[in-house]
Amino acid sequence: MRNAPRWARWIVPLALLLVWLGIGGTLGPYAGKLGEVATNDQAAFLPRSAESTKVIEARKAFEGAQSVPAIVVWTADGAQVTAGQQEAAARAVGDLAGRPGITAPPSPAVVSADGLAVQSVVPLAPDLGEELPAVLDEVREAAQRVPGTSVGIAGPAATQADLSDAFAGIDGLLVGVALGAVLLILLLVYRSVLLPLVIIVSAVFALGLACAVVYALADRGAVRVDGQVQGILSILVIGASTDYALLVAARFREELAVRGDRADAALAAVRRSAGAVTASAATVALGLLALLASDLTNNRALGPVGAIGIVCAVLSSLTFLPAVLVLLGRTAYWPGVPGPADADASAEGHRMWRRIADLIDRAPRRVWVSTSVLLVVLAGFSPALSSKGVPLDEIFVGDAPSVGAQQTLARHFPGGSGNPAVVIAAADRAAEVRAAAEGTDGVAAVVPVTSGGGRPGTGTPLVVDGRVRLDATLEAAADSDAAKRTVQELRERVHAVAGADALVGGYTAQQFDTQQTSARDRTVIVPVVLGIILLILVALLRSVLVPVLLVATVALNFLATLGVSALVFGHLLGFSGTDASVPLYGFVFLVALGVDYNIFLMSRVREESLALGTREGVLRGLVTTGGVITSAGVVLAATFAALMVIPLAFLVQIAFIVAFGVLLDTLVVRSLLVPALIIDIGPRAWWPSALSRPGTGSGPRTAPAARAR
Incomplete structure (x- = not known):
């Protein structure tokens, strides 16, 4: 660009800047509007082919309208429930029938076996959305008319309301905290005023564009968004944008110090960093798209949404950021202005990274063996991480009204009260199916849905299309392992009834099916993601052995992170386990993002090795990229x-798995294990490329300016 007319050297950056300002001004507000097209209806995120999912459709025919139960539980204040209190509870919920949001008459008020509590199930419409808290407040207000009792509301409707409350304000709060953390770290690390602001603006523009695209697709039903996907999208875009921007900005500073001309420096920086950035983005985007192979709807939803966010992050980092850097030049790094002295500083690297490189160079085998042993020891704890799902009282961090009410309900009633296992079977085999269900260990009671109002109880069973519905109350809490075992046995027994064509669903069955599907997803998706990453690394590094080693180290880092997580979750945070999908999410994010830093490092190592040879190329690559990659890792960890x-x-x-895993990968795997391993193996690590042959890459060092021409 040095020989181009002066106006041409400014027109492209100005045009790009104007385009992104237009995107930011027009589409930026969509970052706060995703909640309008998001749903937190957990029933919409079940396995597509699971038996419990089929039951959801089949049970609709037995209900006047589909409903979500809110379980009202009264406890007597220090005494037995009186007959008058039971009658008052029945009147209170009976008055709710026919009100907006309530789909059918509430169930009778039933006294617990210990005589200390009363419960009634109020069926609510499943599509109340933002109106759900108001309807629950109306139910609570009516229930509080029973004198001498304390009232709580449990069940799926109450849990759904607490989930909505947890996600309330997610747009502003989460993005604000993430951007604040990024800005603070960048200010401390780079001691520059303008550069952190430019990088933040780049991330905000990328997020606005991503949210606008996702909003348009979700509004048309092409993708599904819930609060979790919404939150992860914001964090993913901010973290990835910052990572890519830091790499481009660091390369621009290096080239600017050598060339002096800002336009040439920007062009060289983009050209030399684009391969690493796009390869890194491809690993994350394709890794996320691998989630489309999942049978869980929320996993499939995250795949394309996350990939869209990554693409927008790349576009912003490779267009908006270079354009601003061209226009600002050295001023972008004020008060530290890069000059010729920075070229030497860049070549020599930060003092700390030179010491780390010297340590690795002196004893590479000792370094990689010791770090590998550390990771293997930590990975040894990974089997202790249970991913069978979390009980209802652990879904929320801290107190939630539905959790306290659920605990009260479990103390006085059979654990599965209000969340029965739902059995759908052929009407002419109903008696045999009911007998099989009643004979199942762990089932407290079995009642049919009757024609009298469609509620379970006495009377003639309701027959729809030749099928009946039986509700089986479980003795164990609906979210417990014991309840899941009961559902398994219940399925075996009712499936064995000839001609019944029985299906078993309900909350416990849904949790069990989700757990089984998540295990299946891991066996399918993990190899796909590893294969995608391996192919990208082979194409980028033009080698086979180095990519295999990189994938192996990142996988080991993931297992070590799971081991640490098992210790932290169980002994420090008090979690009995994780949601069934946590290990898969952690794998996709940590492995795909962890490979990013190895890509940043090894693409530079290969570039340096072509001129200096493998050993010096590894050391030079580590020193020149150490600071920026570590900063990117710290920023990404803070973002998650x-x-x-x-x-x-x-x-x-x-958040813990990704944040800790990224730090472990950045500070141990990328900084110590990978460089030491490559140095110890030597040029053979590049097999079968030309770099693996003797004499390649031993020529004189070529200056950056010369290499760019």
């Missing part, structure tokens, strides 16, 4: 840690 502001165990667990 921002998910902890949402009081949900699922997101807290994902």
